[in-house]
Amino acid sequence: MNQVQPKQIETILDQLKYDSNGRVTVVVQDAANNEVLMVAHANREAIRQTVETGETHFWSRSRQKMWRKGETSGHVQRVREIRIDCDADVVLVKVEQVGGACHKGYRSCFFRQLRNGGWVLIAEKIFDPDKVY
Amino acid sequence: MNQVQPKQIETILDQLKYDSNGRVTVVVQDAANNEVLMVAHANREAIRQTVETGETHFWSRSRQKMWRKGETSGHVQRVREIRIDCDADVVLVKVEQVGGACHKGYRSCFFRQLRNGGWVLIAEKIFDPDKVY
Numbered sequence: 001m002n003q004v005q006p007k008q009i010e011t012i013l014d015q016l017k018y019d020s021n022g023r024v025t026v027v028v029q030d031a032a033n034n035e036v037l038m039v040a041h042a043n044r045e046a047i048r049q050t051v052e053t054g055e056t057h058f059w060s061r062s063r064q065k066m067w068r069k070g071e072t073s074g075h076v077q078r079v080r081e082i083r084i085d086c087d088a089d090v091v092l093v094k095v096e097q098v099g100g101a102c103h104k105g106y107r108s109c110f111f112r113q114l115r116n117g118g119w120v121l122i123a124e125k126i127f128d129p130d131k132v133y
Numbered sequence: 134m135n136q137v138q139p140k141q142i143e144t145i146l147d148q149l150k151y152d153s154n155g156r157v158t159v160v161v162q163d164a165a166n167n168e169v170l171m172v173a174h175a176n177r178e179a180i181r182q183t184v185e186t187g188e189t190h191f192w193s194r195s196r197q198k199m200w201r202k203g204e205t206s207g208h209v210q211r212v213r214e215i216r217i218d219c220d221a222d223v224v225l226v227k228v229e230q231v232g233g234a235c236h237k238g239y240r241s242c243f244f245r246q247l248r249n250g251g252w253v254l255i256a257e258k259i260f261d262p263d264k265v266y
Binding site: 003004005008011012015025027029033034035036038039051081082083084085086087090092102103104106109110111112113114117118119122 | 172
């Protein structure tokens with residue numbers, strides 16, 4: 001990630017299109033293999049922290065607060081690249097994922113696939129959520 | 134994609150968690166290289182059509198109607214794989230993309246990247262939107 005000057009960060013954040021609740025959608029992708037790890041939400045402050053610290057921050061809709069990914073589990077996401085979509089309301093972050101992105105113990109939150117007429121588990125747990133959270 | 138029986142499709146759709154407006158978020162990924170092509174929204178009927186026809190369908194929030202990707206442009210998305218996330222409120226669809234996913238003429242909607250303190254164009258147009266839409 002490039003360093004961003006203080007005067008640049010406001011312009012960067014201004015160019016995003018926040019919804020009526022002040023949020024954008026964030027897609028997190030594994031920089032190593034482009035696997036989609038998770039989809040979450042962020043407000044302006046979470047995007048600012050993500051850019052400035054180089055670790056992903058999100059807005060928790062259930063807890064109504066900002067959180068740093070990995071703050072409890074240690075499974076941080078180091079930012080390698082940030083993109084925005086044509087409407088500027090979705091942010092794509094490519095990361096180096098430490099441990100697993102999913103709070104259920106999987107590397108990726110997308111561990112179920114439509115197969116044989118139902119949703120089928122296609123991944124193995126890489127950690128025990130009870131020991132991490 | 135596997136064939137889905139009529140009695141299976143309702144169960145498949147029941148297991149998604151729709152928001153208060155009846156929608157899920159859909160991430161579309163290029164099956165060839167895992168590039169994220171676009172992020173859109175779908176209601177139950179759009180997911181049903183996506184599963185049953187093997188081509189992506191979405192819900193347009195601006196037009197308040199379902200649409201089939203490529204219905205105007207011919208740039209359809211042939212479904213190769215469908216996954217859901219741990220919360221079952223995000224659907225990941227891997228597709229074979231015909232033409233470009235982005236209505237602005239790019240292969241992917243994520244054609245801008247944070248570089249040198251600003252959002253920088255990193256892709257080239259592959260079609261002229263004025264000739265396609």
